[in-house]
Amino acid sequence: MERGAKEKNQHLYKPYSNGIIAKEPVSLEQEIQEMRRGGAEPEFDMSDIFYFCRRGVESIVDDEVTKRFTAEELESWNLLTRSNYNFHHISTRLTALWGVGVLIRYGILLPLRVTLAFTGVGLLVVLTSVVGLFPNGRIKNYLSDKVHLMCYRICVRALTAIITYHDSENKPKNGGICVANHTSPIDVIILASDGCYAMVGQVHGGLMGVIQRAMVKACPHIWFERSEVKDRHLVAKRLSDHVADESKLPILIFPEGTCINNTSVMMFKKGSFEIGCKVYPVAIKYDPRFGDAFWNSSKFGMVNYLLHMMSSWAIVCSVWYLPPMSRMEGEDAVQFANRVKAAIARKGGLADLLWDGGLKRGKVKEVFKEEQQKLYSKVLVGSSEDRSRS
């Protein structure tokens, strides 16, 4: 199964069509030119409203943003109930097959994986604490790397994640920041099992807190208190301090800020791009046929999610290391962020959207409406100016 999955990874992932309507990518200008084909010059016509009206109703039926926050639908079923909305009884044979699948997944695969997971996490905590006892120096760094890598690889096996790494010559180096698109918390494990990174995150309590404290003993990670997160300057300072120190590991950051369902890349927050060091982009693309890795945090809690992951067939994904990028002269942080985002989207075969992942929970900014108004007025008023001149 592993070999078969690895071979399939060579092809580019087919973009799955989730839509229920066919949207024509016709721009505003084209529509208006078409409507005026009678030869008259463009000026306001009562029918101009049709364009906006139709676009509005199209978005009521099917919009680009909401469907990024629910798991992808598959065209053909992979025997996991959760990946098919319209699940209804088709035939006895298929249900029997599904039943056998359930037995295998929950009876055999799940217990094996849970045991591995506990082993992996347990080892991580114990060994990093042991390494922490060593004095700072080359031996400590070497041991810490080995320990981290080993434990993450056990965790990877615990999820039966089959990962294909491409272009490893571009792997992130010390003194840089690694940015990647975010689909699930597993992204961290996937990347960290191939290289050593400094993690960034909030300080948690409970089991996560124990893991965080243990990890920090072996090598420096950046954990923020909840109150510190709001202070952007403090965050930026700590990040740049870490990056300036060449002996420290590259920082791993997910600029989207939230989990997206792996069909697109949403707006990158500019914070990490303001620091002014080398950025190593990484694209992660999951193959949804074996198990959907997307974490819908509004629907499922963390434990539920991990259970889903461990009872899927496998997690198959591809990781592409892209060549490092730096901010160019005259480019501001937002433009730089968009450039990196486009590169990641292109490599991973994902749609490049300008929407903010924060829209999962928040409101649209007025500036987007103004863009539409600007476009329309350019077509109308711009052309009537031509007329008055001639």
Add this chain to the structure above:
Amino acid sequence: MGSTSSTLLKIPNAEVLMQETGFSPAHIIRLHDRFKALDKEGRGYLCPQDFGAIKELAMNPIGDRIIGAFFSPGKETVDFSTFVKILAHFRPVDKDRPKEPNSPEPINSRSNKLKFAFQLYDQDKDGKISRDELLKVLRAMLGMQVTEEQLESIADRTIQEADLDRDEAISFEEFRKSLEKVNIDHKMSIRFLR
């Protein structure tokens, strides 16, 4: 996929809806899923805020008017039947439907599509688009990008061209006449897949 009939049974009045709107069973199921997705709190009806949560609609200059079109005057909620019937306006015109003399006009006829667009302009529903209402729509579509004078001149010119009985307003008939040559079916239709 077989057994769509079992899911269809869960939808109230599905048969009646299909007859009135001309949607296929698969379309009705899809629209029902969409309705449920928009109805985040699972109340069985939609209110203006649920529509407002659609980002692309919030970005649309006439988004509020389109939302308003779903709510009959005085009503604050939209149930699934109304939702589907309004969306039915945007079905492409059935070219080979036999003309039965006594059957009511289909919801997606050219005339009904025009009526839908007309009500986007005519917010006070008095059957006429006044100069004021036209100005409001222009303001919505153009925002701050043009001056007040330019807006007024565009409005005046439009009324001059379309207003045939010289009452300073555009009635539905005048609206229809001015759009004679426009391919309404193409402009006001959404191609539903599957």
